[in-house]
Amino acid sequence: PSRLASVFIGSTSASWLSAIKIPSGCSLDGNESHCVFTTADPFRKNATSIVALGVGLRGIIYAGYAFSENILGVDPWYIWVDHDPQLRLEGVEMADNVLFSYSKPVFKYRCFFTNDEDLLGGTKADPLGEAVFDTKTWDTLFETLLRLKGNMFLVGTIPFPDEPSLRLASRRGLVLTQHHFNLLALDTSRWPYGSDHWSWTEYPNLMAYAWQSGIAELQNREVVWSVGLRGLNDYPLPCPGCSDEEKAQLISTAIGNQTEWVRAAQPNAELITYLWDEGADYYRKGLLHLPEGIHIIFTDEGDGHVQDIDLLQPGSGLYFHTAMLNGHANQLTEMVSPARFYEEGQEFVKKNSTFAVILNTSDLRPVPLSTDAVMKFVWNPNEYLREDPNSTQTKFITEWCTQRYEVDSGAAAKLADAYNTYFNTPYILQGHGDHYLANQINSLASAFTSDLRNDGQASPALARQAQTAVPQSLSYVETLNQTVSSLSSLIPARRLRFFGSHLVMQVGLHLSSLRTIDSLAHSIIESSKGNSSEAVTLGTTALEQLLMVFAYERMGEFDKWDGLYMHDWLVNYHRTRRILMNTVAQLNKLPLPPVQKSSGYDTFYSYQIVHNNFPYFNYNDTWNGEHFVIISCAQCVNSSDGGTFVGETATISMEILRSE
Numbered sequence: 001p002s003r004l005a006s007v008f009i010g011s012t013s014a015s016w017l018s019a020i021k022i023p024s025g026c027s028l029d030g031n032e033s034h035c036v037f038t039t040a041d042p043f044r045k046n047a048t049s050i051v052a053l054g055v056g057l058r059g060i061i062y063a064g065y066a067f068s069e070n071i072l073g074v075d076p077w078y079i080w081v082d083h084d085p086q087l088r089l090e091g092v093e094m095a096d097n098v099l100f101s102y103s104k105p106v107f108k109y110r111c112f113f114t115n116d117e118d119l120l121g122g123t124k125a126d127p128l129g130e131a132v133f134d135t136k137t138w139d140t141l142f143e144t145l146l147r148l149k150g151n152m153f154l155v156g157t158i159p160f161p162d163e164p165s166l167r168l169a170s171r172r173g174l175v176l177t178q179h180h181f182n183l184l185a186l187d188t189s190r191w192p193y194g195s196d197h198w199s200w201t202e203y204p205n206l207m208a209y210a211w212q213s214g215i216a217e218l219q220n221r222e223v224v225w226s227v228g229l230r231g232l233n234d235y236p237l238p239c240p241g242c243s244d245e246e247k248a249q250l251i252s253t254a255i256g257n258q259t260e261w262v263r264a265a266q267p268n269a270e271l272i273t274y275l276w277d278e279g280a281d282y283y284r285k286g287l288l289h290l291p292e293g294i295h296i297i298f299t300d301e302g303d304g305h306v307q308d309i310d311l312l313q314p315g316s317g318l319y320f321h322t323a324m325l326n327g328h329a330n331q332l333t334e335m336v337s338p339a340r341f342y343e344e345g346q347e348f349v350k351k352n353s354t355f356a357v358i359l360n361t362s363d364l365r366p367v368p369l370s371t372d373a374v375m376k377f378v379w380n381p382n383e384y385l386r387e388d389p390n391s392t393q394t395k396f397i398t399e400w401c402t403q404r405y406e407v408d409s410g411a412a413a414k415l416a417d418a419y420n421t422y423f424n425t426p427y428i429l430q431g432h433g434d435h436y437l438a439n440q441i442n443s444l445a446s447a448f449t450s451d452l453r454n455d456g457q458a459s460p461a462l463a464r465q466a467q468t469a470v471p472q473s474l475s476y477v478e479t480l481n482q483t484v485s486s487l488s489s490l491i492p493a494r495r496l497r498f499f500g501s502h503l504v505m506q507v508g509l510h511l512s513s514l515r516t517i518d519s520l521a522h523s524i525i526e527s528s529k530g531n532s533s534e535a536v537t538l539g540t541t542a543l544e545q546l547l548m549v550f551a552y553e554r555m556g557e558f559d560k561w562d563g564l565y566m567h568d569w570l571v572n573y574h575r576t577r578r579i580l581m582n583t584v585a586q587l588n589k590l591p592l593p594p595v596q597k598s599s600g601y602d603t604f605y606s607y608q609i610v611h612n613n614f615p616y617f618n619y620n621d622t623w624n625g626e627h628f629v630i631i632s633c634a635q636c637v638n639s640s641d642g643g644t645f646v647g648e649t650a651t652i653s654m655e656i657l658r659s660e
Contacts, residue, residue, distance in 0.1 A: 005094070006041050009052040009064045016042070020051055023099055030104030031056045032151065034063035036070055038098040050098070057173050058151050062102065065147045070100045076147035079140045080368050081404055082498045082559070105149065106349065107378040109224060109317070109356035111177060112145045112364075113154035116325040119363040121604025122567025129607040130617070131165040132156050138165045141364070142172040148375040152177055152224060154358060158605060160617035161185035161217040170221045177358070178226035180274035180299075180319075181234045184258060185214030185223075188232050189601070192614050192625060198232050200250050201239070206628060207254075212261055213615040213623040219265040224356070227262070227294065228273045229254040236278045248287030251279070259291045272297050272356065274319055280307045295355045302329045303431025304340035309347050317356035318348055322370040324360060330433030331571045332366050332553075333506040337423035338373035338396050342389035345374075349381045365556075365564065366506070369400055369419070394420060405499060411490040415503070418487060421480050422507060426473050435571045437513035441546065442576055444469060444520050445583040452527070452586040458535075463528035466521040471514045481511045501556035508552035515545040520580070523587070532587075539587045543580050549573055569603050630655045 008016065012028055019042035022028075026035040034054035041047035050071060054063035068074040072092060075083040114120070117132060124137040131138065138155075145153060152175040155165050159182075166176055178185055188198075191210075197203050215225075229251040231238045239247050255273060262269045273290065274297045275283050282288050283296070290296075296316040300306045302324035321329070322336050329335060348354060357378045361371050373396055377384050384392050397416040401407060405415065422428070427436065444466060451458045458466070484507050491499045523538035550573070553565035568574065578593065585592050602609060608617070614625045635650035 005038070006044065006047065006049045007052070007067070008049055009060065009067065010054075011060050012053055012055055014053075017053070019043075020049065022051075022053070023097075025099050025101055026053070027101045027103040028053060028055050028059075032059045032062060032149075033102060033104040034059045034066060035099065035101040036063060036066050037100070038094070038096065048096075050094075055104075058146075061146055061173055062149055065149075066100055066102065069147070071098070075403065077144065077368055077372065077404070079144055080365055082501070083404065083495075102149070103380070105379045106381055107317075107354045107357050109152045109175060109177075109358075110150040110375065110378045111152035111154055111175075111356060111358040112141065112150060113179065113358055113360045114141065114362070114364065115154075115157050115179075115360050116323075116331065116362050116570055117156065118331075118569040118604055119365065119564050119567050122569070123561070123564050125604065126607065131159070131163050131607070132604055133165070135164070135168065138168055139172070142169055142174060144364075145174070146172065148372070149379050150375060151175055152356070152358075154179055158182060158187050158189040158601070158608075160187045160190075160608070160615070161214045162616045162618055162620070166218070166221075175222045175224055176218060177224040177272070179358075180226065180228060180276040180279070181230045181232075183226050183228050183230075184211040184262070185218055186210050186615060187608075189605075190608055190614055191232055192612075195232055195238065198238070200229060200254055203630065204257075206630060208257065208261075209628060210615045210625070211258060215261055215265050216623060217616065223266070223269065225258075225262045225269055225271045226274065227255045227258040227271050228279065230276075230279075244282060244285065245287055247278070248282040248285075249289075251282065252289040255294070256291055259294065270295065272317065275299055275308060276319070284308055284311065297356065297358065298353070300344070301431075302326045304336040304344065305431070306344045306347075309344065312347060312351040312353045314352040315355050316348075316351075316353040317358070318344070318353070319358045319360070320344070320374065321360040322367045322374065323362035325362070325435065325570050327439055328432050328436040330367075330435060331362055332434045332565070332568065332573075333509055334367050334370055334422070335428055335431070335433035336367075336370050337393060337428075338370060339389035339393040339423070341370070341374050341377065342384055342392055345377050345381060346385055346389075349385065365561070368404075368502070369397070372400060393423075405490075405495045406492050407490055407495075411487075414487060414490065418480065418483055418503065421483070422503070425477060425480070425510070427471075434509060434513070437510065437517065438571050438573055438576050440469060440517050441513065441520065442579055444517070444524065445576075445580045448520070448524050448527070449579075449583045449586050449592075452583070457530060457532070458524045458527040460528055463525050466524035469517060470521045471517050474511075474514045474518055477507065477511045477514055481507050497558060501558075501561070505552045505555045508555075509549050512545050512548035512552060515548075516542045516580070519545055520583075527587075536584075536587045539584045543577075543584050546573075546577055546580055550577075567604070569600065 021039055023037050026037055036052045038048050038050055041049040052063035052067040054060035069076055074085045078084055121132050124133045126134045153169045154177050155169055169176060181188055191198060197206060229237055237247055259271060272295045276299050297319050298306055298316060299319040300321055302321050323330050325331055359374055361367060394416055397419045398412045401412040401415040447462050448458055451462055484503055519538045519542035523535045527535035557564050582592050613619045616623055633650045633652040635647045636645045
């Protein structure tokens with residue numbers, strides 16, 4: 001259009017809509033559906049309007065962001081892939097009869113879960129000490145999810161239910177939910193009474209009080225409630241001497257009570273329970289008994305393979321990882337290929353198991369490609385089911401590279417081939433990522449140091465272990481690294497830093513780790529033969545190769561990402577470096593440098609430690625564990641609603657629980 005266009009963004013019930021002709025291709029067929037189109041301006045002659053319509057609040061939000069993406073050219077991932085929107089003072093050229101239509105989503109809930117968030121927790125810590133990230137970072141996460149047409153957020157690993165980040169998510173129009181051990185929004189990591197009091201058989205009234213506090217805090221929000229029963233801090237339910245049948249009965253009883261409490265507060269509430277770890281085993285054996293209306297969430301194992309996928313049923317959902325901290329998967333680099341997800345996701349579509357996809361992204365920054373593949377699928381899987389998963393992956397990655405790197409189709413095809421090669425790395429196909437590589441180095445180096453200290457050389461047993469550890473994929477990744485280096489000439493200058501921070505850095509981290517393992521393994525082998533000089537040379541080379549990991553990580557640290565990988569506290573390549581330094585020092589008969597203490601959750605969740613208001617972050621006079629009194633006696637039975645006395649008389653003792 002030659003004239004400036006008016007822009008209308010709103011709902012299908014807007015009063016001005018009666019003056020606008022909605023094109024037949026605009027499919028507003030259910031909640032969250034939306035479309036963007038051009039039409040004759042109802043208020044100006046010979047002028048054009050751009051209309052963005054949505055059904056429901058989130059439909060309107062999606063319509064606005066669809067206008068931003070399709071008309072203004074704003075990348076939904078712009079924050080996380082360094083693709084800042086361009087200021088267009090000259091205006092935007094736009095064809096006549098524009099129409100972008102999005103029918104209602106196939107998966108009802110589409111969720112991000114920022115978990116094991118050490119990188120962002122370190123670089124984006126809240127200066128007010130009220131959340132794991134500052135408010136701006138939370139807001140950018142919520143914005144990104146909405147731009148990707150997500151609608152639900154699991155706000156961090158261990159938040160209290162009254163933290164401001166949860167309020168902000170609700171204000172952004174997002175649904176809240178929980179994972180498989182912070183059930184009903186209870187932060188069990190800060191359970192102050194000791195593990196002995198986390199017992200559904202002995203102290204059900206205490207646990208009921210704590211769980212109901214989360215319901216009380218969030219009952220006026222839009223929530224999908226997670227119910228179940230596990231041990232503290234993501235451990236299996238403790239019940240010494242109990243059979244599987246007895247444990248499953250405890251879980252079933254707890255879920256029954258939790259369901260009643262939630263539905264008393266929110267009669268139309270939706271509830272989920274995860275088949276995580278032992279829960280999956282109990283379900284497979286037919287031991288779990290769930291109230292009507294509970295949606296079962298099937299889970300992957302951190303490598304994209306879903307457990308018990310043959311047991312899918314209509315109305316269930318999926319908990320999936322594009323990043324996971326489990327000792328062998330990925331926190332710092334991509335690992336789960338789009339094809340892997342397509343293979344699993346299609347089974348959920350076939351069985352109408354489309355209630356939710358809860359996507360664990362850890363710190364998000366390292367895994368935008370795999371995460372984007374999941375988010376596009378869960379809105380409309382149909383276009384991803386027409387071909388085999390590998391062909392669909394190639395098509396998706398080609399389009400992803402075209403948009404992210406601003407390259408032509410020929411360059412995008414070459415980049416897609418490199419990404420495919422990366423995802424087809426043999427150990428990555430087996431579900432092994434950067435954490436696996438770091439732990440390989442840790443294991444070999446620690447054992448080698450011990451042998452050197454005790455015997456002066458590597459033992460035959462360790463030499464055999466080293467022989468099996470020699471990486472078979474080293475030459476494969478070396479060739480890939482050469483290919484990736486040659487592709488930089490295809491990338492426009494303005495996109496080179498992201499290219500370096502994603503594909504170049506991630507391939508380089510894997511290559512440097514493999515070279516470290518290779519040199520270290522051969523150092524051990526030579527040491528076991530008594531060739532100390534060769535062992536020293538190879539051990540020194542291993543350390544030099546490991547230092548290249550940090551050189552590659554620096555490629556991903558600029559502008560808002562400065563210092564990002566310095567806060568790698570969970571995979572912890574910093575600790576790996578200190579362990580290997582110990583080995584090299586022992587090889588050279590030098591004093592051993594101190595090994596850095598391994599950091600954990602309290603490093604980036606330290607803001608919670610100074611508070612004593614459990615089960616909330618802020619003081620609350622109604623819900624305060626300091627007020628809780630446990631009554632014990634031989635003639636009474638504790639229950640989730642307080643307990644009952646048995647007989648005519650009873651001698652009781654009272655214990656005021658303190659959280660010191």
